[in-house]
Amino acid sequence: MSLFALGLNHHTAPLAIREQVAFQPERLVQALVELVRTAPVREAAIVSTCNRTELYCSTDSPEAAADWLAQHHRLPLRDIAPYLYTYPQHDAVRHIFRVASGLDSMVLGEPQILGQLKEAARLAESAGTLGSLLHKLFQHSFAVAKEVRSTTAIGANIVSMAAAGVHLSERIFESMGDTRVLFIGAGEMIALCAAHFAGTHPAYMSVANRTRERGEALASRIGADVLPLEAIGDVLHRYDVVVSCTASPLPIIGRGVAERAIRARRRRPMVMVDLAVPRDIEAEVGDLPDVFLYTVDDLAQIVSAGMESRQAAVEDAEGIIDTSVTGFFQWLERRDAVPTIRALREHGEAIRQQEVARALRMLSRGEDPQAVLAALSSGLTNKLLHEPTQFLARAHGDQVLRAADTIQQIFDLAPDADETAGPDKT
Structure with missing residues (x-):
């Protein structure tokens, strides 16, 4: 048995490199068939996300798998070789267990990677490249991730600004399903926040942005309406949650605009999350009754506390992984004795x-x-x-x-x- 994990991720490669070796989901099955057919690879699965591209292979020639990866993407191997890592045997098993448990993610403990690993296993099975070794490896990985999440605090706390914004809003409103949310801006941070808020299924969402095309692109992804930036003052009172992050040098929402909105809302509370530096919302707005204004520093405190708690859980998670790696190789040894x-x-x-x-x-x-x-x-x-x-x-x-x-x-x-x-x- 020769098991290898080969790839690159956000730790080893910048986005400009990662995007060159990413696989389109609809082409993964064909890529797996091609890999097993053209390289000396017995079993294979590919994990491809925005943060990583990894090949899990049963092969005696990881170099051939690296060559195939470069050739498949029409790249000289020398262009990606400095960013690649190859983990053999025990290191490969430990790596996938850490990936499944969220210990190797950009956001420590995030759960999305587990679903991505399950999809990778499903596609490999569809392609006929998931043999008994990789099947057992992935199933064992899922079990390890479940144990880590159920027995440690690795995923119990908020560790992103976007999630913190949702958390603060949920403390004010009984049900996010009854709220109306306005996003001001359409950059990366607003896109992350919009994705998190969309997951709570609010009643209505709108995007206001200086460039209408970018606003429409974000709105189409989350099912929101689009507003011109200059209309904010007239419609602000309609929204329960306002999340803002632009590059404006001057505040977009001043105290006067906020006061008019609160009066029109008949003192119903409003949450405002200002992630911009310099601020999009005047600090004096936070002094208004029924306005809950949170800045990037407020959210950073929540994220910091969550990260400390998750870091404390890492040691426990690593202990579970150590035991599980030993258990996996004990299974392999027993499997080797089966013919005898x-x-x-x-x-x-x-x-x-x-x-x-x-x-x-x-x-x-x-x-x-x-x-x-x-x-x-x-x-x-x-x-x-x-x-x-x-x-x-x-x-x-x-x-x-x-x-x-x-x-x-x-x-x-x-x-x-x-x-x-x-x-x-x-």
Whole structure:
């Protein structure tokens, strides 16, 4: 068995490199078929996300898998080689267990990677490249991830600004499903926040952005309406949650605009999350009654506390992974013994059939059944013990003790006390 994990991720490669070796989901099955057909790879699965591209292979030639990866993406191997890592055997198993448990993610403990690993296993099975080794590896990985999440605090706390914004809003409103959310801006941070808020299924969402095209692109992804930036003052009162992050040098929402919105809302609370530096929302807005204003520093405190808690859980998670790696390789060792076990049983069965056939012939000749049974049991005993006895008889020198110890372990024998006792010194 030669197991390897080969790839690159956010730790080893910048986005400009990662995007060049990413696989389109609809082409993964064909890529797996091609990999197994063209490279000396017996089994294969590919994990491809925005943060990593990894090949899990049963192969004796990881170099060939690296060559295939470069050729498949029409890249010179030298362009990606500095960013690649190759983990053999135990290191490969430890790596996938850490990946599944969220210990290797950009956000420590994030759960999305587990679903991505399950999808990778499903696609490999569809392609016919998921053999017994990788099937067991992935199933074991899922079990490890479940144990880590259920017995440690690795995923129990908030560790992203976007998630913190949702968390603070949920503390104010009884149900996010009844809220209306306005996103001001359409950059990366707003996109992350929008994805998190969309997961709570609010009643209505809108995106206001200086460039309408970017606003429409984000709105289409989350199912939101689009507003012109200059319309915010007129419609602000309609929204329960406002999340803002733009590059504006001046505040977009001032105290006066917020006061008018609160009056129109008849003192219903409003959550405002300002992630911009410099601020999009004037600090004085936070002094208004029924306005809950949170800045990037407020969210950073929540994230910091969550990261400290998750880091404390890493040691516990690593202990679970250590034990699980050992367990996986114990399974592999037992699997390697299966052919011998099968051959031993077939050998025993052949002897049994021979002796039963001989006993039946004796009975057909009218011989005494008791004598037949005695001959049957004697024949079975002699033939089953013939090879172990010959193994001991052929041993010589230091081999004798080792052979005797092996036989004693196999048959759970206790050595004769009279034979092993030393001279009587009384």
